[in-house]
Amino acid sequence: MRRVQIMFLVATTAVAYGAYLAFTAPLDALQGEFTRMIYIHVPTLWLAFLAFGITALGSIAYLITKKPRWDRLAASSAEIGVLFSVVGVFTGMVWGQAVWGQAWDWGDARLATTAVMIFVYLGYLALRHSIADPEVRAKRAAILGTIAVIQVPLVYFSVNLVRTLHQTQSIRPDGSTMPTEILVALLVNVGAFTLLYVVLMMARMHVAVLEETRMSATVVAGDAVAPPRLSDVKDV
């Protein structure tokens, strides 16, 4: 737990520095103060992609090695991914309402595919909660975790396939369309949120180990209590 506490301090400091840069970076002439939404919206959705990618890697590793730690990694990452994607969608809706004049548009491919991605991973979590046996749960969740990741490139490239409200990527291999100050503040925030993801993962995996230990140590009443037998009852 000590490592988690240290990492938590590091991540908190990084997020605080990211927030400082977000509030001192120049504003977009048209969007004004709402420009600052970029420093939460983009990092949270980037982390959702990363988290779901890690879920897929953990799932594949579990299918190959059958080691429970990979299942814990996949499950923890999916939970955190759903959390970050919900935050990302919510901040996007607030930003969209302010800038586009509408919080949601079904014609926008990025919005629609992101909503679908969240539901796919909610299905993944529902599957995990429906199976009591840890080994069966791990195997089946690993299969779904491997398939579900197809949503991530679909969401990412949706803006290139269908041009609607969302703009295409601002940071590309050939350079960025953003001013340097905004780009630096954004990258610092992405880094800070990534550290936050690492801390959350460490904490969640620690909790998962504790849960497994508790489950395996729990004595089921049926193991300790034998059914009464007629031959043992003297007064019959």
Next chain:
Amino acid sequence: MSFTSQIREVARVDLVVERRTGETFRIVLPFAIVTLIIFSLSLGGDVAILRTVGPAVFWAVSVLFGMQLALRASALDSPTRRDLMLLLDLDPAARFLGRTLASATIVLVFMTVLFATMVVLFDPSLPGGWFWPVAAAISLAAIGLAALSTLAGGVAAGTRNRSSLASLIVAPLAIPVVVGGSQVLEAMERNSGILLWILLLITSDLALLVAGVGLSRPLEEASR
């Protein structure tokens, strides 16, 4: 027994079991047609609106009921049947493909009947030369839904809430199939190309079939 013979036999057995239980044509199809009628009544019987929304309602009902068909009770393996298949040493990939083939056949027939019913009830204005593109879209959508539902059915097998859980898994992942299928008629009405949407359906089907074949062994292990 060759790989293709295994696929054929698994599909044949599934279809025979389905014919005996009659779940598709005695229960699900009438229920889906009633749903179409409920839609038309809830839209107030306005002919212009019904003509416009008919194809969209068809796709929504097809996907929701199509995945229920692929998750039908007759597609569930009893423990005895699972043991028998293990003893026969059937290839898990052949079992996946055979079950997908049987489900695709059932879903295809179901969607065809449902489309004809929708045309009668909603009287949509279909563009000229609609038959082959729509037939291709329905066939490809049936394959995609069947593959996806076979995978989801295997993953959710044995859970208390199998049907609803598998539906939650299938519905969001079936979005490319719904979008591809529904956009074929739309594109024809706009006089824009349908190739993009047919390609989307083919890509989705291929991705699901490859994923299903690749994951068939762990899926079989998980269902023991």
